[in-house]
Amino acid sequence: MTKNTNIRISLPAVCFVWQIAMIILFGVFIRYNEESDTHWIELKRRKNISTHLENDFYYRYPSFQDVHVMIFVGFGFLMTFLKRYSFGGVGFNFLIAAFGIQWALLMQGWFHHLDSDDWKIKIGIENLINADFCVAGCLIAYGACLGKVSPVQLMVLTLFGVTLFAVEEYIILELLHVKDAGGSMVIHTFGAYYGLTISWILYRPLLSQTKHLQGSVYHSDVFAMIGTLFLWMFWPSFNSAIADHGDGQHRAVINTYLALASSVLTTFAISSLSQKHGKLDMVHIQNATLAGGVAMGTASEFMITPYGSLIVGFCSGIVSTLGYLFLTPFMEKTLKIQDTCGIHNLHAMPGVIGGIVGAITAASASESVYGKEGLINTFDFKDATANRTASTQGGYQAAGLCVALAFGLAGGALVGGILKLPIWGDPADGNCFDDEVYWEVPEDEDDDIPASRHPDMNHVRNMADV
Amino acid sequence: MTKNTNIRISLPAVCFVWQIAMIILFGVFIRYNEESDTHWIELKRRKNISTHLENDFYYRYPSFQDVHVMIFVGFGFLMTFLKRYSFGGVGFNFLIAAFGIQWALLMQGWFHHLDSDDWKIKIGIENLINADFCVAGCLIAYGACLGKVSPVQLMVLTLFGVTLFAVEEYIILELLHVKDAGGSMVIHTFGAYYGLTISWILYRPLLSQTKHLQGSVYHSDVFAMIGTLFLWMFWPSFNSAIADHGDGQHRAVINTYLALASSVLTTFAISSLSQKHGKLDMVHIQNATLAGGVAMGTASEFMITPYGSLIVGFCSGIVSTLGYLFLTPFMEKTLKIQDTCGIHNLHAMPGVIGGIVGAITAASASESVYGKEGLINTFDFKDATANRTASTQGGYQAAGLCVALAFGLAGGALVGGILKLPIWGDPADGNCFDDEVYWEVPEDEDDDIPASRHPDMNHVRNMADV
């Protein structure tokens, strides 16, 4: 059975319609904020700001660029591991991230940054970081669907994903006053359950037909390591990018650096332990080593202590690798959830761990550890939350985790239903994981090898020749 | 017909002579500036500078490193897409950039930074950024010649390219007082027409003999995406690196970020629209997605508004992709311009668009939008240009574009003529796009496959065995 995967009308139509919509909406709503507007120079003098360096740009730009690399190179190359879906991995990641950040600026702007004077959204560097964060949720969801959906479906997934993200983020951060600097809940838990639910609804019973394309080859595994390492190295920037100026950013970096280092060791340990000859599995190394960063997202700003960070990384590396070994096959066989990249192991479980760790750490915060001012400053106990105690905050943190979960599951169910409509040009089960479907793939050098030599590759390699 | 491609004397000779010349000229002319000299600590106290952070280093170093990555990894890996010219793509890019930045420090120093007291050039971080920028022009030109020239020719191309660049930059920025923070005109327009003219003069009528080497293979396309993404992600740093401290850098980042996002969507749209089954073409994705960054170069500092940036990206993505579809084949067939990387589509047209957008945006600048101080500050209306109005500035901007074009065309004609001399060790038409000519290429694993299996590859693979 083949399906019509021709996207010559639908993809350009969606791209153009949405890009034009973006232009119109940006025209109506989006303006520079006071730090990126030419009036800054007057403001600076009026407010007696001593130096241009106080422009938030200088606090956040280096972190922004690191996050940017994580979104485009990190997520993109992590998804190149499949032997014949590297174009789709890095290419569609590029497409939906570029679309998503625009829509995120609007959605997050409406909820968080709408100026009540003139109903405009005033953007600056922090908005760009938040837009990148928002898109990360959708890219995580893409990980579960990798190779099985059309680019048009991905655009729809992103449009709704960003929308849902902005709402849950508003509820969690603004209404519940929950702290989640690195997004264990808001980004990872939400994004992962959103993607898993979609993948569950789009279940493909005959996916084993493409078994020969579901693995990696030697070089594609090395490509994927580019993604892994850039994610791993820059995760301290991810978790600190929008943390409080000063000690907040500083501490978030230290905690994340340590948690990540620790999860590398436990990942290698469990991976080796799981094979007859103690051989390591690249899937684990590429993914579970990152679990420490995910799990440190919420608590990165808190006084979790350096050894606390090591423990978080220790546990999440183990949980994540065990997930790849036992949960992913179980989920596929029993729960009918096909999770191409194993986002349940890399984002869902570590994200939930991160939310719980955050709740516990917040609940046990005390003036003796944080200092009176430090406690207020770290948890923003002022205005509406001036009377909160640390333990109340812990309760709210836990509530935030539930909101993220609920949005992921409900949102995924809704969007999964929409994506099941037979109008999106997705591939048949036997054509999944194959760049030939949506890309002009160059003939490889060894294509002059007679086709009969590669029995199960023929349809792939020679399609371009026809 | 074969040519003598032995560069065993010429390449080392050029490298040594020029490197020694650099040492001598640096010895005579180049010194640390006051912010990189040990006297800074006295200067700081004398001038009552409150903190080391006011050293320009801290304003510009993060952007510098991003630009540095664009020059060496961005341009370098973007040129690895050919199946058998990846060494030449990334390797010669490395060579000429490393040479060019030294020569650029001298040339730009003589024109812009010569201290009239002691006739020395005082360098600091901004000079390093400008040297990287200057070299970018030559690397763009290399894109048109990729695979068809010898490294010695590339050194000559760079020597003259940097020289010409410094002069046109001096005329445009210092004499005409034109603004061009991201170099749409100074870097992209100049570099592209310089390279295209050279390529036109070096026309190779029998290039179709190497048709089998002119495409990519699966892995080389993934390598090229490394280049694309690092260029794309760091382009906001490119356009903001030497912008004004404070709101100038901040705004340049926002504008570039948006233009780039927008051009990704239109590139995917046009690419899909152009193929029978709506399949995407990696050539477009690797290149045209960057057009928004090029086109936003000049106006990035201006109050072009966020939606204005989206429109610029929208149009330049379309124009660039259409260029790959229609103009490149037309230019090759009719105009006899062989443009390996399609720099006409990625740099020339978007660069010209950028210059025009800059002129229009400048001409329509007003005090009501910029604020009185903001207008003066943004366009540097002081001293010689204190009486300029915005519309006059627009005219000067347009004049700057013409200067860049003229220097590109005339310079390319001159240097093309020089490079046509039969002394540079360039390959014959049938040996182009082949790393075997200038590199020790390792035997591939499948070389034990009898040579007869790869009819058209034999001369490549087995040369090393002889």
Add this chain to the structure above:
Amino acid sequence: MTKNTNIRISLPAVCFVWQIAMIILFGVFIRYNEESDTHWIELKRRKNISTHLENDFYYRYPSFQDVHVMIFVGFGFLMTFLKRYSFGGVGFNFLIAAFGIQWALLMQGWFHHLDSDDWKIKIGIENLINADFCVAGCLIAYGACLGKVSPVQLMVLTLFGVTLFAVEEYIILELLHVKDAGGSMVIHTFGAYYGLTISWILYRPLLSQTKHLQGSVYHSDVFAMIGTLFLWMFWPSFNSAIADHGDGQHRAVINTYLALASSVLTTFAISSLSQKHGKLDMVHIQNATLAGGVAMGTASEFMITPYGSLIVGFCSGIVSTLGYLFLTPFMEKTLKIQDTCGIHNLHAMPGVIGGIVGAITAASASESVYGKEGLINTFDFKDATANRTASTQGGYQAAGLCVALAFGLAGGALVGGILKLPIWGDPADGNCFDDEVYWEVPEDEDDDIPASRHPDMNHVRNMADV
């Protein structure tokens, strides 16, 4: 002869034991420093610090991230050049760096940062940079052993390497008051001789059995260029990361940038000169181009002048390339030192050059060049060293180089002896350079090619099938 390379017990055991030890030791010893603690906000007010930017985080974080990229992507990908050891190159680099940075925080903390009030180590961003530096020494040593040791051996090598590093660093920097911002002596000289001595002790007489795996393939050379370029581009950050705020960091960047550019040109020159047809050798381009950065490590902060930096790069590029051409084969044949990556050429010789250059530059420093305050500030002539003259300092610098050398040789002998014990699961001579030994390697697409077609590859490719 085959050896038992089963590491199913040993590797997980080592990982778990050491990670748990880290958690306990961190719990006992490591705390946030005052700039990463929530009390910062009170401290800031109390000390009248005007802005959060004075938090050292903002001075050093961008450089830290660049160094981090060098450690994980730079060193990691530089070691992917072997045709069938890319997993081991980048993967084991990842493992030992993640372990090493934890141990380094403790070791360096005990020696340099132990708070005498409460016997705690207070960490901040500078400690993270130093930990990365410390690990660099071990990664250099790994370069000599690449492909010939088990991951358990590498963990041991790292445990001892970090320990030795912390001691020699303490002697050189704290006791001798030697300056070595970029670590020519402390990192490169020590690391290289440590690795070379280990490799000498672990000499493998029958290594020629794996000759077919000791080279690169086309794609693996391109992967290695990722490592080369990220090392090259970020080396200015490496040499400036812990330099003095202000002019110190600024000057270190300029000097390193220039030395690196210069060594690229001489590397290309010598590489081309060495081959009959002037063809370039990727091994040289990947490695010797970096020699300028190594050799500029010690003197990067000094007033070595821009042309001085060019000369340092000039010489070290030549020396390093000649090393690859003549010394490496000589060392392997005559001295029985098998140096997989040629670290003697990239780190040992340029490191020694760097130490000598540093000593000479320091000895010839004068108040007329540095300024009175500048001289004191640059060489830290205060407290114990208040009476030092520049020429005395030069002597101490030379002494520092000897200490680094001695620690490398003696430490390598000790650790080499330990690693020779037959309990570490290292491969037999005929199984070196082969990822099959420690990794689950995916079958390549062309594995359906009958095994008989790849005579010497069969044992590699089909091991997984058995």
